[in-house]
Amino acid sequence: MTEKTAYNLAVVGATGAVGQKIIEMLEDKDFPVQTLKLLSSERSAGKTITFKNTEITVEAAVPESFDGVDIALFSAGGSVSKQLAPEAVKRGAVVVDNTSAFRMDEKVPLVVPEVNEGDIQHHQGIIANPNCSTIQMVAALKPIQAAFGLNRVIVSTYQAVSGAGNQANLELETQSRDYLEGNEMKAELLPVKGDEKHYPIAFNALPQIDVFQENGYTFEEMKMINETKKIMHAEDLSVAATCVRLPFFTSHAESVYVEVEKAGLQVADLWDVLKDAEGIILEDDPATQTYPTPQSAANKEEVFVGRVRKDLNDDNGFHLWVVSDNLIKGAAWNTIQIAERLIQNKWL
Ligand code: L14
Numbered sequence: 001m002t003e004k005t006a007y008n009l010a011v012v013g014a015t016g017a018v019g020q021k022i023i024e025m026l027e028d029k030d031f032p033v034q035t036l037k038l039l040s041s042e043r044s045a046g047k048t049i050t051f052k053n054t055e056i057t058v059e060a061a062v063p064e065s066f067d068g069v070d071i072a073l074f075s076a077g078g079s080v081s082k083q084l085a086p087e088a089v090k091r092g093a094v095v096v097d098n099t100s101a102f103r104m105d106e107k108v109p110l111v112v113p114e115v116n117e118g119d120i121q122h123h124q125g126i127i128a129n130p131n132c133s134t135i136q137m138v139a140a141l142k143p144i145q146a147a148f149g150l151n152r153v154i155v156s157t158y159q160a161v162s163g164a165g166n167q168a169n170l171e172l173e174t175q176s177r178d179y180l181e182g183n184e185m186k187a188e189l190l191p192v193k194g195d196e197k198h199y200p201i202a203f204n205a206l207p208q209i210d211v212f213q214e215n216g217y218t219f220e221e222m223k224m225i226n227e228t229k230k231i232m233h234a235e236d237l238s239v240a241a242t243c244v245r246l247p248f249f250t251s252h253a254e255s256v257y258v259e260v261e262k263a264g265l266q267v268a269d270l271w272d273v274l275k276d277a278e279g280i281i282l283e284d285d286p287a288t289q290t291y292p293t294p295q296s297a298a299n300k301e302e303v304f305v306g307r308v309r310k311d312l313n314d315d316n317g318f319h320l321w322v323v324s325d326n327l328i329k330g331a332a333w334n335t336i337q338i339a340e341r342l343i344q345n346k347w348l
Helices: 017-028 078-090 113-122 132-148 166-180 219-231 267-275 328-343
Strands: 007-012 035-041 048-051 054-057 073-075 094-097 127-128 149-160 238-242 252-260 280-282 302-311 316-324
Touching: 007 017, 017 035, 017 048, 017 094, 017 328, 035 048, 035 054, 035 280, 048 113, 054 078, 073 078, 073 328, 078 094, 094 219, 094 328, 113 132, 132 149, 132 219, 132 252, 132 267, 132 302, 132 328, 219 238, 219 267, 267 280, 267 302, 316 328
Parallel strands: 007 035, 007 073, 073 094, 094 127, 149 238, 280 302
Antiparallel strands: 048 054, 149 252, 252 316, 302 316
8 A cells, every 4th residue: 555645634613713823834834735625614614715826615514524534623612623523533534623622531642742742642533732821831841841850830821812713813903992092992702702701801911711610710720730730741740820811912921930859950950951942942041131022932833931040949949931822832833743743653
């Protein structure tokens, strides 16, 4: 049998913020695409999207859409994934799912290639792409854990609006304009579409991303906590998270406190392991005011780390600032990397 050199792909959620990025990156990265099927809800079907100079009409996703598909990239929300990912698998496709639907399912690998690529091979048809805030954090934590051991992580996030989708971007834009023109701001979507209350995001900070859980944490915070342990194979790692939305469009920033196992380390020791780590760019020089920001990280694939400091009270404690484009490494690029490694390692 001759080996495949190009694959039949489907993108589910093709008109969404992440879907659009995926299509753009499949083209930029010259992913070996044989055919590309663009799928969406009934509502967005009929739109056309250009891929490699060809106009493709978006179709409403149904189980039969996946006949003949090798790899299906899902980012149309959890309920679509729950309904259609098993249908895609039944028809022989491998699914890379960008929603929270299957992430904590024991049978589903949850993967950031720089951290746990090997987990991909145990897939049973579905591989989950982690939450955006989790991805960039574990990419930075992995080299530290590998070199020095890791006991504790406390993170506060500064998250972009685009994580909540194109409609949320529009809400920020409209509210900003209204505020500057002296009009009343209308809040209809954020912090969470469909939740009881809405607050303006423009010129504000909202300490709620995704819905509240019974323990008082939000689902976004619990995703960061649970997913980090799963990806890093560190059930005993102590993790706490506070997730906050800020009024900018792109990239999540995170203030991360870590407690390493090894005693006596200095900032330079952390720099050493971070500067050579896969997918990480160290931008850390207080003397020249060098550090990453959401704007400097936008449209880039890597995870940027700066502001590494040793805690002033705890010899094992360090503080870092971690920034990455939430739609690229946080979503589209990590998804495509998983698909690439499925192919490269013959794990399809
Ligand atoms: O869990 O609103 O993949 O910014 C990530 C983005 C959940 C919503 C996930 C947002 C989503 C989140």
